[in-house]
Amino acid sequence: MNNISKPNKLFIIFLLFLIISSTLLTGCLSEKKTNDSLTVIASIIPQREMIDSIGGEYVDVTIMIPAGKSPHSYQPDPKKIANIAQASLYFKVGSGIEFELAHMNAIKEQNPDLKIVDCSKNISILSYNEHYGKEAYKQDKQNYAENRTHLSDGTDPHIWTSPINFKKMAEMVYTALIEIDPVHLQAYTNNYQQYISQLDKLHENISLLLDPYEGNSFMVYHPSWGYFSDTYKLRQIAIEEEGKKPGPAGVAAIIEQARNENISVIFVSPQFDTSSAETIANEINGEVSSVNPLMSDYSKTLQKFTETLVNGYSEL
Numbered sequence: 001m002n003n004i005s006k007p008n009k010l011f012i013i014f015l016l017f018l019i020i021s022s023t024l025l026t027g028c029l030s031e032k033k034t035n036d037s038l039t040v041i042a043s044i045i046p047q048r049e050m051i052d053s054i055g056g057e058y059v060d061v062t063i064m065i066p067a068g069k070s071p072h073s074y075q076p077d078p079k080k081i082a083n084i085a086q087a088s089l090y091f092k093v094g095s096g097i098e099f100e101l102a103h104m105n106a107i108k109e110q111n112p113d114l115k116i117v118d119c120s121k122n123i124s125i126l127s128y129n130e131h132y133g134k135e136a137y138k139q140d141k142q143n144y145a146e147n148r149t150h151l152s153d154g155t156d157p158h159i160w161t162s163p164i165n166f167k168k169m170a171e172m173v174y175t176a177l178i179e180i181d182p183v184h185l186q187a188y189t190n191n192y193q194q195y196i197s198q199l200d201k202l203h204e205n206i207s208l209l210l211d212p213y214e215g216n217s218f219m220v221y222h223p224s225w226g227y228f229s230d231t232y233k234l235r236q237i238a239i240e241e242e243g244k245k246p247g248p249a250g251v252a253a254i255i256e257q258a259r260n261e262n263i264s265v266i267f268v269s270p271q272f273d274t275s276s277a278e279t280i281a282n283e284i285n286g287e288v289s290s291v292n293p294l295m296s297d298y299s300k301t302l303q304k305f306t307e308t309l310v311n312g313y314s315e316l
Contacts, residue, residue: 038181040089041107043100044071045294046160047091047119050170053195055177058184062087064099067296070271071097071157072243084110089176093169094120095157117176119169120159128156131226133215133235154242161293162227163203163302167196202299206232206306213313219258220267221277224293228302234309237261245276255283265312267291267305 037060042051044065051061062083065074071093084090084107092100108114128134159165174192178185214233218225223238239246239254246254258266264286266277274288281288289308295301 038089038177039087040091041084041087041114042091043093043097044160045296046166046298047093047169047173049296049298050166050195051091051173053198054170054174054188054191056187056191058181058187059177064103065294067294068270071099071294074099076103081106081110084114087111087114088180090114090116091119091173091176092116093157093159094118095123095125095159096155097157115176115180117172119172121172122168123159123165125159126156126226126230128154128223128226128238131156131236132230132233156223156226158224158293159227161225161302162231163199163206164231165227166298167199170195170199198299202302203231206302209306209310210234213310216313217261217263218265218267218309218312219254219261219263219280220269221274222269222272222293224269225267225305228305237263239266239276239280240272245273251276251279255280258284258286263312264315265289265308267308269293 037058038055039060039062040051040055041062041064042048043063045063045067048061048063051059055061064076064080065071081103090107092104094100104116108116160169170192174188177188181188210232215235217235217237218229219237219239221239223236223240225236228234229236237254237257241250257263258280263284266281266286266288268274268277268288268290270290270292271294277288280286291305291308292301
């Protein structure tokens with residue numbers, strides 16, 4: 001080695017550097033290719049937990065509607081639409097949320113090969129008027145505040161707030177993943193079974209807590225919890241009147257209704273203005289409690305919501 005000239009030494013060192021770098025780079029590329037994940041898109045945050053839980057390490061999820069934004073009004077920027085070009089699957093809620101109605105055509109145009117999965121396929125989608133107790137209560141003129149006008153025949157898109165529906169949505173995710181990526185069938189199946197078991201336990205626990213209060217009412221600002229109320233035979237009363245804050249007469253009617261129903265908690269969502277709810281809570285000596293229908297932790301959110309309902313009912 002001592003007989004090798006300095007230029008040759010430098011060349012040998014450089015050659016060794018190239019060989020080592022090439023080996024490392026090849027290894028990195030091989031690892032990336034081996035662990036390459038399936039790129040999928042979904043509309044709302046609750047879907048992330050579901051898809052992550054079933055897809056595990058083999059799926060990379062992008063959510064279109066970010067935290068704090070409403071699926072009724074969110075407008076995606078062009079960059080977000082452009083990202084769809086890299087996706088293989090789009091898991092749409094499919095229940096009529098405004099975001100999907102307004103932008104699904106643009107999403108399809110951005111990626112004509114994108115497989116779109118309707119997660120509402122096996123779910124009965126109801127109008128706001130069809131939820132538990134609505135029509136019966138409306139016919140009871142002695143108890144129904146005649147100035148209330150918020151009941152609507154419009155479609156209620158919030159299907160995911162019922163654990164029963166959420167299970168059906170999870171089944172659509174599982175079916176699509178094993179179809180497009182059968183190589184990882186066993187992993188998807190194991191993950192799916194574990195996740196369904198969690199949802200079953202959640203449903204059983206909520207049922208146990210709410211069974212004694214069948215037929216009771218709860219008050220919310222935005223009517224996001226109709227499918228939850230159907231599942232557990234509760235009556236949801238909404239402050240919002242067809243997407244708008246109620247006027248003075250509407251607020252007065254809601255206050256009277258809350259008193260008649262012995263309601264002490266008003267539930268609000270972080271995506272909406274809470275001023276009307278706070279006014280009503282003050283008038284009935286109640287409180288405002290926040291519950292997010294676009295939750296990132298499904299079981300924890302529904303469990304807390306249930307416990308708050310039970311605490312309110314227990315005080316009656």
